[in-house]
Every structure is written in C-alpha cells, then in structure tokens.
Amino acid sequence: MTTLKIDHVSRWFGNVVAVNDITMTIGPGVTGLLGPNGAGKSTLINMMGGFLAPSTGTVTLDGQPVWRNEAIYRHIGIVPEREAMYDFLTGREFVLANAELHGLDAKAAQRALATVEMEYAQDRKIATYSKGMRQRVKMASALVHDPSLLLLDEPFNGMDPRQRMQLMDLLRRMGDEGRTVLFSSHILEEVEQLARHIEVVVAGRHAASGDFRRIRRLMTDRPHRYLVRSSDDRALAAALIADPSTAGIEVDHTEGALRIQAVDFGRFTVLLPKVARDHGIRLLTVSPSDESLESVFSYLVAA
Amino acid sequence: MYDPTVARLTYRALLGRRRALILGALPLLLIVISLAVRALTGADDQTASDVLGGFALATMVPIIGVIAGTGAIGPEIDDGSVVYLLSKPLKRPTIIFTKLIVAIAVTMVFSAVPTLIAGLILNGNGQQVAVAYTVAALVSSIAYSALFLLLGTVSRHAVVFGLVYALVWEALFGSLVPGARTLSVQQWSLAVAHKVADAPLVTSDVGLPTATVLLVAVTVLATWFAGQKLRSLTLAGEE
Numbered sequence: 377m378t379t380l381k382i383d384h385v386s387r388w389f390g391n392v393v394a395v396n397d398i399t400m401t402i403g404p405g406v407t408g409l410l411g412p413n414g415a416g417k418s419t420l421i422n423m424m425g426g427f428l429a430p431s432t433g434t435v436t437l438d439g440q441p442v443w444r445n446e447a448i449y450r451h452i453g454i455v456p457e458r459e460a461m462y463d464f465l466t467g468r469e470f471v472l473a474n475a476e477l478h479g480l481d482a483k484a485a486q487r488a489l490a491t492v493e494m495e496y497a498q499d500r501k502i503a504t505y506s507k508g509m510r511q512r513v514k515m516a517s518a519l520v521h522d523p524s525l526l527l528l529d530e531p532f533n534g535m536d537p538r539q540r541m542q543l544m545d546l547l548r549r550m551g552d553e554g555r556t557v558l559f560s561s562h563i564l565e566e567v568e569q570l571a572r573h574i575e576v577v578v579a580g581r582h583a584a585s586g587d588f589r590r591i592r593r594l595m596t597d598r599p600h601r602y603l604v605r606s607s608d609d610r611a612l613a614a615a616l617i618a619d620p621s622t623a624g625i626e627v628d629h630t631e632g633a634l635r636i637q638a639v640d641f642g643r644f645t646v647l648l649p650k651v652a653r654d655h656g657i658r659l660l661t662v663s664p665s666d667e668s669l670e671s672v673f674s675y676l677v678a679a
Numbered sequence: 680m681y682d683p684t685v686a687r688l689t690y691r692a693l694l695g696r697r698r699a700l701i702l703g704a705l706p707l708l709l710i711v712i713s714l715a716v717r718a719l720t721g722a723d724d725q726t727a728s729d730v731l732g733g734f735a736l737a738t739m740v741p742i743i744g745v746i747a748g749t750g751a752i753g754p755e756i757d758d759g760s761v762v763y764l765l766s767k768p769l770k771r772p773t774i775i776f777t778k779l780i781v782a783i784a785v786t787m788v789f790s791a792v793p794t795l796i797a798g799l800i801l802n803g804n805g806q807q808v809a810v811a812y813t814v815a816a817l818v819s820s821i822a823y824s825a826l827f828l829l830l831g832t833v834s835r836h837a838v839v840f841g842l843v844y845a846l847v848w849e850a851l852f853g854s855l856v857p858g859a860r861t862l863s864v865q866q867w868s869l870a871v872a873h874k875v876a877d878a879p880l881v882t883s884d885v886g887l888p889t890a891t892v893l894l895v896a897v898t899v900l901a902t903w904f905a906g907q908k909l910r911s912l913t914l915a916g917e918e
Contacts, residue, residue: 427765427914444910446768454766456914460758462688464695476684477767517763 378524385433406551408571453518457529468498508539528559605661706793727801741845748827749837772906782824791816811876819868
C-alpha cells in the first residue's frame with residue numbers, strides 16, 4: 377500500500393500562485409489529475425515527484441517527505457512531460473542506464489522494455505523514435521525498479537489512438553496490480569476511460585475529487601447554452617419553452633439568433649430537432665456556446 | 680562518490696559529434712600554429728614559451744574548460760533530461776563529483792595533451808618549457824572544470840559567462856592588469872608549473888603557497904556548492 381499525501385500545499389512563483397492550498401490523498405489504483413492547461417497540474421506533479429519545493433504545506437509518501445529525499449526514488453517511477461531524454465543513446469542503452477542508476481542489472485532493463493513492448497526498436501537511437509515510442513521508453517525507464525508509485529505528466533500528449541490504447545492498458549494493469557498510479561491530462565474523455573478516481577484542478581485550486589461518474593454527472597448536468605438560428609426563431613422559442621428541459625430563451629436581435637439555456641442536456645438534444653420538424657421550422661445553426669473546457673471547469677469550481 | 684553510469688552518460692554527451700568537433704578545433708589550431716612557428720623561426724625557447732603561455736594556457740585551456748565543465752551538466756538541466764538522474768536514489772554530490780571527474784578528464788585530454796605535443800614541436804622541451812606548460816594545463820584543468828561545472832549548475836547562460844571569464848578575465852586582464860593576476864587560475868597553475876618543472880622561463884605573479892591554497896579552495900568550494908545547488912534544483916513545469 378503506497379499512499380501519497382498532499383497536505384495544504386501551495387506553490388507560488390513570484391506573485392503568481394500556481395497551486396493554491398491543495399490537500400489530497402492518492403491511494404492505490406489509477407487516479408487521473410484533470411484540469412485545463414495552465415491549471416497547475418505540472419507544478420503539482422513536480423512537487424509530488426520531489427522536483428519542486430512547496431512554498432507551504434507538505435508532500436509525503438507513506439509518511440516520508442518527498443522533497444530533498446533521494447532515497448524516496450526507490451519507490452517512485454516518473455514519466456516527465458518533457459521530451460528530452462539522451463537522444464544519442466539507443467532505447468536499450470537508455471533503459472539500462474536507468475536500471476544501473478537504481479543499482480539493477482540488464483535483466484531488469486530487458487524486463488521493462490518487454491513490458492512496454494519496445495524490444496523491437498530497442499537498438500535504434502532514441503533520436504529516431506516517434507512520440508509514442510519515446511513515451512513507451514520513458515515508461516520503461518520509470519518501471520525498471522518496479523516502483524509502487526508511478527507519476528505521469530500528460531502521458532498521452534501527441535500519441536496516436538493505438539498507442540494511447542496500449543498505454544492505457546498498461547496503466548490499467550499497473551493499477552490492478554496494486555500500484556499507485558497518477559497521471560495528468562487536460563482531456564476529460566482520456567481521464568474517464570482510465571481512471572476510476574479523478575482529482576480536478578482548476579486555476580491552482582482543487583475543484584473536485586471523487587468517482588468519475590459523479591464528476592461526469594456534474595459536468596453533463598450543468599446548464600448548457602446554445603446559439604440557434606432557424607427559419608422562424610419566435611415560433612421555435614415558443615415551442616421549446618413549453619418543455620421543462622429548457623430554462624430560458626433570449627431573442628438576440630443583433631445576432632439574429634436565439635440564446636437557449638437547457639437544463640436537461642439529454643432531453644434537450646432530442647427535443648430540439650423534433651420540435652423543429654413538428655412545426656415545420658428549419659434549423660440553420662445549432663452551436664453550443666459554452667463547450668470550452670474552461671467553462672466546463674469553471675462550472676465545476678462553482679458547483 | 681563516483682558513479683560509472685553517470686560518467687558514461689556524461690562522456691557520451693560531451694563527446695557527441697558536434698561538441699567533439701569544437702573541443703578538437705582549438706588543439707588542432709595550436710598544433711598548426713606550433714608547426715608554422717617552428718618552420719618559420721626554428722626552435723627558440725622564448726618563442727615556445729610565448730606561444731604556450733599566450734595561446735595554449737591563456738586561451739585554449741579555459742575555453743576547453745568552459746565547454747567541458749558547463750557541457751557536463753548545463754545541457755541536461757536546460758532540456759530537463761537531468762530528471763532521469765535526479766529521480767534515482769543517488770546522492771546529489773555523487774552526481775556532481777562524477778561529472779567533475781569527467782569534465783577534468785576531458786579538459787586534460789583536449790588541453791594538456793596538445794600543449795605537450797605543441798611544446799615538443801616548438802622547441803623539443805628545451806628548458807623544460809613543454810613539460811612546465813603541460814603541468815600548468817593539467818592543474819588548471821581541475822580548477823576550471825570545477826568552476827565551470829558550478830556555473831553550468833547555477834546558470835542557463837553558463838557558456839556565455841564562462842567565455843567572458845575565460846577570455847576577458849583570464850586572457851585580457853590576466854595579462855594586462857597586475858592585480859587581476861592574483862585571482863587567476865592561469866597564474867596559480869603557472870606557480871605550480873614553475874615549481875614542478877623547474878622551468879626558468881615559466882613564471883607566475885603568485886607564490887606557490889598562495890596558488891596551491893587558492894586552487895584547492897576554489898575546486899573544493901565550487902564542487903561542494905554545485906552539489907548543494909543540485910540538491911534543491913527546481914524543475915519548473917512548462918506551464
């Protein structure tokens with residue numbers, strides 16, 4: 377059992393607060409750290425990995441401080457976001473070097489390469505690797521000492537769907553084996569495919585924490601706003617407002633469109649085309665006006 | 680204190696194709712100059728001492744020291760790949776000490792060896808000139824490596840600062856302003872060389888005891904401080 381505890385951690389750079397009083401506990405299994413770009417995910421992961429001192433608060437792994445404690449790396453495997461990784465080495469040389477730095481031998485390196493299925497390209501220079509191959513070799517270097525905690529910063533960035541699926545399978549397996557796996561992402565779908573437990577960080581704050589289904593519900597249940605143009609805006613508005621899935625409609629003269637606020641997302645998406653057809657109204661534009669990740673997240677923060 | 684894997688990674692990074700070319704260029708130039716001087720003026724002890732002191736020791740050794748010393752750690756910190764060393768149960772001073780050994784070895788090979796060859800070409804080691812400057816190159820390789828390794832650990836602009844120090848301080852002030860010579864690795868190493876090789880043409884403005892103390896102090900302090908800096912090295916995220 378490996379538990380990573382983040383206790384009232386803040387980190388500021390000059391007068392910019394990157395992480396603001398976050399407290400969370402990461403236990404065994406796969407946890408997703410979700411948040412828009414610039415939310416402070418990397419800062420948080422850097423503090424979890426001991427590469428950045430918290431301005432206040434503590435990060436501990438099973439009670440041991442992470443900062444300035446080299447011995448802790450016997451238990452931590454890290455997959456950094458940055459690409460640089462001794463490009464002049466072959467994949468095998470790179471993973472072997474990582475094994476040796478842990479006091480392990482070539483067998484451990486070979487095992488890790490097999491785990492990520494990179495044996496076929498292990499004798500090629502890393503400089504020639506694709507993004508996905510690099511990611512897998514980084515993964516092998518993090519797994520070489522069989523760590524109980526695995527930290528991955530945006531591991532799926534730039535991967536193609538097949539590579540993404542392979543890595544997800546691998547992380548799922550790691551979680552099932554009882555390891556504590558934490559990965560960051562700014563893509564909700566990615567996180568919910570993989571993590572049962574989600575921590576949401578927005579603008580440096582801990583916005584939500586818990587089961588992905590609960591968070592998903594929070595996200596889909598929020599009021600959705602649409603901009604709709606049709607052949608007869610007023611008739612459409614009258615027909616829509618009669619249904620409880622619609623909370624409000626505004627006729628926007630300057631845009632020549634309707635601004636609709638829907639409270640029941642599922643029902644509204646079925647209702648709109650049906651109502652239009654029944655009243656012989658042509659829909660010209662239907663566009664969600666607040667689907668940006670930022671607005672979804674800011675809704676979560678407010679919730 | 681010494682980790683062979685860290686050493687191997689550092690050697691391979693330092694002796695990668697492009698950097699090896701830069702490291703090899705100055706020694707090659709020194710040897711070409713020596714061949715030309717010898718061919719034009721014949722063997723002359725004073726000329727040999729001028730070439731070795733003015734070019735080899737005052738310019739080439741510090742520049743090689745900058746390339747090897749900052750290059751042993753700076754690029755890794757810059758591009759973030761140092762994370763693969765730092766995320767291991769390795770004492771930070773071990774990483775620094777190993778990289779120092781590598782930087783010293785590379786600086787010595789690329790500066791002291793060509794100095795000796797150039798000296799032999801210039802006057803066949805007459806009046807011990809070649810040996811004396813080789814000793815000076817060996818000694819200053821140690822101090823330069825430690826200084827520039829520290830610089831590579833603390834600054835992103837280590838190469839620029841290093842070159843300014845090497846060219847402006849050591850080469851220019853070191854030869855023009857008498858006071859600056861007391862605080863010059865070059866002069867300290869000359870003091871040691873003067874004593875060791877017993878070469879009358881090789882002189883220093885600094886006494887041997889002062890030079891020795893300063894050389895050891897600079898090397899030890901710079902290495903210790905670099906180890907401390909690495910312990911609290913912050914890898915800021917990209918956001």
